[in-house]
Amino acid sequence: MPTSAMHVARTGLEAQDARMRVIANNLANVGTTGFKRDRASFETLAYQDVRVAGTQSSSETKYAIGLNLGTGVKVQGTARIETQGALNTTSNALDLALDGNGYFQVQMPGGQIAYTRAGNFARSPEGQLITAQGYPVQPGITIPENATEITVGLDGTVSATIAGETEPSQLGQLTLASFANPAGLQAAGDNFLLETAASGAAQVGVAGQEGRGSIRQGMLEGSNVNVVEELVDMIECQRAYEVNSKMISAVDEMLRNANQTL
Structure with a gap:
C-alpha cells in the first residue's frame, strides 16, 4: 500500500523537531x-516504484521517465563541527587552551580515559592538576604546595619555581590525543568525549607535533557556536515545521471531505 502524504508530512515534522533540538543545544552552549x-x-526514506523508467509502455515503446513516490525523511545523524573556537585571555595560570587539533586527556572514575577541549583546570589539595569535576588530567602532574610562577610551554612542559630554589623545576609534560576521525567521538556530558570504533584509537603525542595544536597558557577556548547562524537556521527550521504542519491539516481536510462525499 503506498505511503500516504500524511505519513510523509509527519516524518518531516519529526526531522525538523530533531533539527530544532540540535539548534537549541548549540545556543544553550554558546558560552x-x-x-x-x-x-x-538527513536522508530520504525508501522510494516506492509505481513505474520504473525503461519498462515497456507498449509492445514497441518504453517509458522515458518513471513514477517514484518518496516516503519521507529521517535523521541520518548529528555531526560535530570541529572548527577552532576563539581563544579568550583569562590570565589564570591553570587555564589552558588548545590552538589547533587535539584533546586533553582526563582519567574518569573507574579508570576510563576521556577527552576534552575545556582546559579550565585547577589544583587539588594534594597538588594534582584536575578538571572542575575533580578528575585528574593525564599524564598526571603534581604541583608542590610551595610552587610559584607555574608555567606551561607550547609543547605542554609544566614548570614551576620552588621556594628555596633559584631555577624553575620541570614538573612533567602534558601530552595531547588526536584521532583519525574526531567526529566519531561520543559525547559523554560535562565537556567530555569518549573514544569509539568510529573515532579510531587515540594517537597520543607532544603538542605542536604531528599535526597536534599548541597549548596556550592563561587562555580558554570559547564555543564555536555562531549565534546569528544558529538563529537563521532556527527560523528556517520553524518555517519547515509550519509547512509540514499545514500539510497535515490540508491532507486531513481532504480525507474528511472525501469521506463525507463518499
Missing part, C-alpha cells in the same frame, strides 16, 4: 568552554 556545535544531517 561553554571548548564546546563544538552540532549539525543534523
Whole structure:
C-alpha cells in the first residue's frame, strides 16, 4: 500500500523537531568552554516504484521517465563541527587552551580515559592538576604546595619555581590525543568525549607535533557556536515545521471531505 502524504508530512515534522533540538543545544552552549556545535544531517526514506523508467509502455515503446513516490525523511545523524573556537585571555595560570587539533586527556572514575577541549583546570589539595569535576588530567602532574610562577610551554612542559630554589623545576609534560576521525567521538556530558570504533584509537603525542595544536597558557577556548547562524537556521527550521504542519491539516481536510462525499 503506498505511503500516504500524511505519513510523509509527519516524518518531516519529526526531522525538523530533531533539527530544532540540535539548534537549541548549540545556543544553550554558546558560552561553554571548548564546546563544538552540532549539525543534523538527513536522508530520504525508501522510494516506492509505481513505474520504473525503461519498462515497456507498449509492445514497441518504453517509458522515458518513471513514477517514484518518496516516503519521507529521517535523521541520518548529528555531526560535530570541529572548527577552532576563539581563544579568550583569562590570565589564570591553570587555564589552558588548545590552538589547533587535539584533546586533553582526563582519567574518569573507574579508570576510563576521556577527552576534552575545556582546559579550565585547577589544583587539588594534594597538588594534582584536575578538571572542575575533580578528575585528574593525564599524564598526571603534581604541583608542590610551595610552587610559584607555574608555567606551561607550547609543547605542554609544566614548570614551576620552588621556594628555596633559584631555577624553575620541570614538573612533567602534558601530552595531547588526536584521532583519525574526531567526529566519531561520543559525547559523554560535562565537556567530555569518549573514544569509539568510529573515532579510531587515540594517537597520543607532544603538542605542536604531528599535526597536534599548541597549548596556550592563561587562555580558554570559547564555543564555536555562531549565534546569528544558529538563529537563521532556527527560523528556517520553524518555517519547515509550519509547512509540514499545514500539510497535515490540508491532507486531513481532504480525507474528511472525501469521506463525507463518499
